[in-house]
Amino acid sequence: MGSKIKPDRNKKDSVIIREPIAANAAGGGRSRQDQIADTCAISFHVRLKESPLVKKDVPVSLQKSWPYYQILVMASIVGKLSTKQSEMVETCTHLGVHYAGKIIKESNGMYARFTRIVQ
Amino acid sequence: MHVSPGLFSEYLSPASYCLAGNGIYLPHIEPQEAREVLVSCVNPSGTNIVTCQDPRIHSFLKEAGGLGFDIAPSNSVAVQGPYIPIFDYRTIELAYHATSEVVGLTLTDILVSPLKIVAGQYIIKKILFRDAAVIRGLCARKKVILFLTGQDALIETIWHQRTVCELFQQLSRMNFWAVTGFNFSVFGGECPVAQRLNQKKSIVSSLLLEENGLFTIPHIYAVNDFHITQYQQWLKRNPHIQLVTMNCQMQHSPEDIEQVVRAVQALLIINEKLHIILQGYWFSELHHFESFLDRIHIAESKPVKYGQNFQKVDPTVFTKADQYSKDAYKDLVLENVAYRKHELRQILIHSSR
Numbered sequence: 130m131g132s133k134i135k136p137d138r139n140k141k142d143s144v145i146i147r148e149p150i151a152a153n154a155a156g157g158g159r160s161r162q163d164q165i166a167d168t169c170a171i172s173f174h175v176r177l178k179e180s181p182l183v184k185k186d187v188p189v190s191l192q193k194s195w196p197y198y199q200i201l202v203m204a205s206i207v208g209k210l211s212t213k214q215s216e217m218v219e220t221c222t223h224l225g226v227h228y229a230g231k232i233i234k235e236s237n238g239m240y241a242r243f244t245r246i247v248q
Numbered sequence: 249m250h251v252s253p254g255l256f257s258e259y260l261s262p263a264s265y266c267l268a269g270n271g272i273y274l275p276h277i278e279p280q281e282a283r284e285v286l287v288s289c290v291n292p293s294g295t296n297i298v299t300c301q302d303p304r305i306h307s308f309l310k311e312a313g314g315l316g317f318d319i320a321p322s323n324s325v326a327v328q329g330p331y332i333p334i335f336d337y338r339t340i341e342l343a344y345h346a347t348s349e350v351v352g353l354t355l356t357d358i359l360v361s362p363l364k365i366v367a368g369q370y371i372i373k374k375i376l377f378r379d380a381a382v383i384r385g386l387c388a389r390k391k392v393i394l395f396l397t398g399q400d401a402l403i404e405t406i407w408h409q410r411t412v413c414e415l416f417q418q419l420s421r422m423n424f425w426a427v428t429g430f431n432f433s434v435f436g437g438e439c440p441v442a443q444r445l446n447q448k449k450s451i452v453s454s455l456l457l458e459e460n461g462l463f464t465i466p467h468i469y470a471v472n473d474f475h476i477t478q479y480q481q482w483l484k485r486n487p488h489i490q491l492v493t494m495n496c497q498m499q500h501s502p503e504d505i506e507q508v509v510r511a512v513q514a515l516l517i518i519n520e521k522l523h524i525i526l527q528g529y530w531f532s533e534l535h536h537f538e539s540f541l542d543r544i545h546i547a548e549s550k551p552v553k554y555g556q557n558f559q560k561v562d563p564t565v566f567t568k569a570d571q572y573s574k575d576a577y578k579d580l581v582l583e584n585v586a587y588r589k590h591e592l593r594q595i596l597i598h599s600s601r
Binding site for chain 1: 286287292293294295296297298303304307308310311365366367368369370371397399400401403404405408409411412431433434435436437438469471472495497498499501503504507
């Protein structure tokens, strides 16, 4: 990226530094950071059905209702993740990752967009 | 403000919690360097840097051979002309016509569309190298420097995957005249272990380039006096190094420019044969270098980017995108390159009087 005398990095250019491959190959399993980078998508979208609650920029949250994660606006269910997405979110939760979501409007409808937050 | 140890104290008083403050990284990192920490070294996700508190630190130290500046490439190249235009893959054939003997490309230019933005973040799509024959064609007619600069998402991924993607073999096939060390980021206020690790990784990358038969130009970043001293000692121990480079594309504030000037002057004074290529350094700030100007070279992509946007770099000429035909960018690129080369020459002549 570059260098500055103050720690103001470009927010768009963020990367999880992976453990050197030689260290991984030596055994002991992959590090948590590598697992996050490999498993937890930076972002994913889920299409939502139109409803009075589904408005652009409204924050959404996830609630586990196994085998799925439901998408909530306030306390109301407005959609759900696919099995694959639910499994990913479940795995990533154990890795200390959560997803922040909000509703976005695309030309073909409304979507909940979730973005990875690494703790 | 006194901060009692507690749940958030590492974030409220980050300098007190940097392990380098205990002297455990001496002689490579002075304990005083920990006092400059502004961002907590607690970084459990390993985002952007590897800090003193990263549980994987030993793997990274092993990879870099420790933090000491105890290695250096054994050969060095020398450049003559002060101006090095940086072209890109789209304009690669235009580089044949540039009047500069030395031209540049960057890492992204030898890869097929490596990056995309997802949710406001750069991510790597796939590592796929361009046809080596096309790059080799340019390298047969010009001295081409590959600058290993770019977004962290790109350079960190390529570095991590360097063996898997056969980076060095690919670079050898392309026949570059020289390849710079990787431009790993170094930010003031972050963990000094992370800073020194990235500086050392860059030197290691130069060494690996050389081991694979390539001439290399070590890349240097120094954001404080401790770094400057380390590089000065390194250059004293390795007087055969006569060319280094620094990517200056982010240093635009007066404080950052002052630091670049301080670092460059401090390095050039160590060895009177040493030259430095400053990538993306502003012409308007060249006067700070005074008597060192004859050993400074500027590499930049500005005239090429402007030309592709149907703009002239000459600020007295206003252009509109729709006033040109689709292919007119080719002439604009070459015109811009010639203009900047002439502009730099004029600055140097004026400064030497």
